[in-house]
Amino acid sequence: MYDLWIGSVVAALAVGVFVWGLIFWCVVRYRKRGDELPPQTRYNMPFEILYTVAPFVVIAVLFFYTAIIQTDVDRLSKNPDVRVEVIASKWNWQFVHSDSKGPAGNPITEVGADDYIPILVLPAGKSVQFRENSKDVIHSFWVPDILFKRDVIPGVENKFEIRLKDNAQGAYVGRCAELCGTYHSMMNFEMRVVTPAQYQQYLELRTAGRSTPEALAQLGFPNNGYATTTHPFDTDRTKRSSS
Missing domain, CATH: 1.10.287 (Helix Hairpins)
Structure with a gap:
């Protein structure tokens, strides 16, 4: 490329x-070169x-x-290393690790809330195939530091694939880049890139019933496993004054 x-x-x-x-x-x-008219x-x-x-x-x-x-x-590969389903809704994100199995046999899922920033955990040096869906309006899945952005359109399944660099470990803020309504600016998530070994440990801890913050905290990540690049917004309008 x-x-x-x-x-x-x-x-x-x-x-x-x-x-x-x-x-x-x-x-x-x-x-x-002078006042003489040049040849026409x-x-x-x-x-x-x-x-x-x-x-x-x-x-x-x-x-x-x-x-x-x-x-x-x-281009989409037939056998990507990781498959993730991205489900957007007003005004948060849901991430489903399609190839994994949780405690009840269902895929490991991460869901955001008003008071919780969802964390998408991915392995470095691996190909990741995303499948996007929206429950309501058009959103846009955007991680500025990774340099990719794709619209999430209701009724349209959008697939794309990225390969994270071997040295891409870190925490990256993710945002919705499409004006989707009242709390559009609050629709953030965090993409946490870990080593392949840490990713396997993370899946095992999630399968054992740990939440994402609990699993990341047990692996030694800061902030007790919660997001470090962004934080929840207060959605109570009565607690805010006009600017």
Whole structure:
């Protein structure tokens, strides 16, 4: 994927050098040298062909690399390392680890509340396939530091896949990036990236009946296992004054 990005950057730079070189050449070559009117020419076929064909070539090159990169970004593997279902609703998140089994045989689920920031735990260095759904209106699943954002549309199942870097361990704030109603700004979550070994321990603790904060606290994470990048908002409007 990085090779494709490098290719697109090189192509863009080549186009920029060509265009600016042509501009400066015209400025120097055809600058005013006196009061005599320069020769007037019309119907210069080579130049007409050049400025007609060149833009199409530029567009074709950019479209080619854009299509390749978008196809690569949207590609889904048949056997991802982790599958997660993202369910958005006004105004919180639910995360379902589709490949895991909880105490009652159901997939391990993490649900947010007004007084609790949900934490999505994922392993570093692994491919993660997301399947998104919305219960009500359009939301948007966004983790700014990981550089990806996808809309969550009611009635439309949106799938996408990312691969987290081996050194991506840490806590990242997640947000809803689509104006979805009154408490849109409060619709946060945290994505906690751990090592593969810690992720397996986390699943085992969740299967044993521990909550996410309890499991993360037992693994030695700070803040007693609760979110560290964001915090719940007070939804009681009577306790707030106008700004």
